[in-house]
Amino acid sequence: MTPAHSDFSTLTPPKFELISHHLCPYVQRSVIVLSEKNIKHKRTYIDLNNKPQWFTKISATGKVPLLKIDKDHILFESMVICEYLDEITMGSLHPKETLKKAHHRSWNEFASQILNNISQLYNTKNSLDFEQQLSEISKKFLRIEEHIILPYFSGDQFSMTDAAFGPVFRYFDVLDKYTNTDIFFGLEKSKQWRKTLSQRKSIQEAVTKEYPELLTNFLSYRGSYISSLIEQHSTNKGKKQ
Template identity: 45%
Template structure:
């Protein structure tokens, strides 16, 4: 029988990783289809209004329903699937978590600029923006090991893919974005030990990310040369 949930994916997409982590934490079976975003299939464009991944298709009695936008998908998973809760029970705490998920998306926007620019000045501006944003996250962290302490949450699912970038970036030199954030460094170290975080990408992720940087002639590589 086909999986009731099917995730349309790209191997490098951090937003896809959020959904994979959430589904894995819940222990939910799902299918996964990786597509080439440089050559998007027609069937994908028909179900993705924004032409972006992830898209989660949900089998219903009348056919498949396609959900798009990663945070919407994660919220649907949280609300409908069994398994551990990934949001706090308290409404105010839950709202704060959702706000930090959005903040994670803002960090990813700066990361995109950092990894794709060929310009030294833009690279430094994005690096400084990341330093400032990570300082705000540091101030919000408590004892750990996760964002909300002992409980793994959707905020962790958002930030794990962010930190994964730096596992590759660090090969080309320290960007000094975590120098003054000891709690964030501990959080970063804890997340890859989580089975759901490990399972969110394939073993070829570092190779694919390096190739992506080369294709974009990224200043990050020039800086390391």
Template identity: 35%
Template sequence: MLMPLELISFKLCPFVQRSVVTLLYKQVPFEITYIDLAAPPDWFLEISPLGKVPALRLDDGNALFESAIINEYIDDITPPALHPSDPLVRARNRSWIQFGEQCIVDQYQLTVAKNEDDFEAVRTRAQSNLAKVEAILGNGPWFNGTVFSLVDAAYAPIFMRYALIKPMDDVMPEADYPRLNAWAEALLALPAVRQSVVGDFDTLLAAYIRKNSPYAAERLIAAVAA
């Protein structure tokens, strides 16, 4: 019998969102607990050695950390598997999930860039990394073709955030990234993705950007917050 799962979260975390997408897509019951990352509770630091979310607590006292690992565990205990069975395809999927972490970091750094030079440098790097994903994508609609996988869950948070800032800055223009745009469109139409963030996500993200970088706020958020 499936044990209740508790996902430890921060409302704006794209890595947490990878796991929420997986849980919702697989219709796995779970609870979500939000913590203050600036003042993490002791019990959290005991289960997440780097002090990072997501962490996943099981009701038998065990806990896991790292979004990619958590997602594989969720997938393993809730068949049918989203992760491919072929060892090479599975390994390749893991590689691109790992690469997606850098795409998330690029995107985060864009939202905290303090000035034009920083912003442009990060934007260039983000686009260069996105181009590497564009180059290996097939016809879709998902990363592996017709079958949804953990790679899809891993990239959905990136596309949601780029879609939010698109009215101000289209980092992933259709003309240059046609396959990424088609993939993003398919993902953002999925209920498991649409429901994977809190209701006031746009406002919270805008406030976060404003607080951390007035410069990035000016470049990115006019369209998502009054």
């Protein structure tokens, strides 16, 4: 880690601990920034269905990620954590120009809105609502399509917006297996951007190897429309064998 400036009075770099969950896309954002900025940290995974007492004690929202700094400071909200990590290290993941930076921040917010659509998608109970959510997500990518420069969001430099969208795209690596709809149909820049991000080390390593299996299991037990698609898929696979 190369410190840019710091509020910490000692020269010893602070100790960072990221309170995480294996499937959380917001945690992934923070992990991507920690990795891009080469920041040493400890990662502690918790069970969100059975939150430890120490976690509820220190968490204002009851959500991950949480960043513990030197055991005395706690930050919550993924983008706040990402911005902080970016500010305390050299070489910002934001563009320099203020307006461009604000533009990027708007799209980071947009990534969170797509994550909300994804959560509605996997909780929805019938095919009609499911298709409706897929189409909402498609429309959102249609919106961003004309703003993508490539190979990354704003050209050659990996930015915070790439960190925000990496976890969004990752969902579709699993979801695509079970749906016939290509939400990126005709969105050539989005497709290319997705591919570039999938090859970025920080994005690949933001989750463990078990992620696809863990996500599939999580989706299977939602009791929602996607759960029935997964069940159907494994029944068909069984028949073919």
